[in-house]
Amino acid sequence: MDAVLNATAGLIPSSDSDDTKDTSNSVVTFLASLIINIAVALVIFVIFCILRPRLRRVYAPRTYAVTK
DSSP, X not given: OHHHHHHHTTXXXXXXXXXXXXXXXXXXXXXXXXXXXXXXXXXXXXXXXHHHHHOHHHHOGGGXXXXX
8 A cells, every 4th residue: 555655646746836836926927027117117217318308397497497
């Protein structure tokens, strides 16, 4: 009986492999969302850096707010 149990022990999936699969799937999902968010933030930052000098009235209002 012990020989049969030892022979089939590798064939039956354990809960540890499911936990590892869930953890790795969770890590992959987290990294994918992190990369997407960093890419979006970089695009927005580049657009801001391009538009800031061109739209001084919007991004530097103190220079235009003085009335004399």
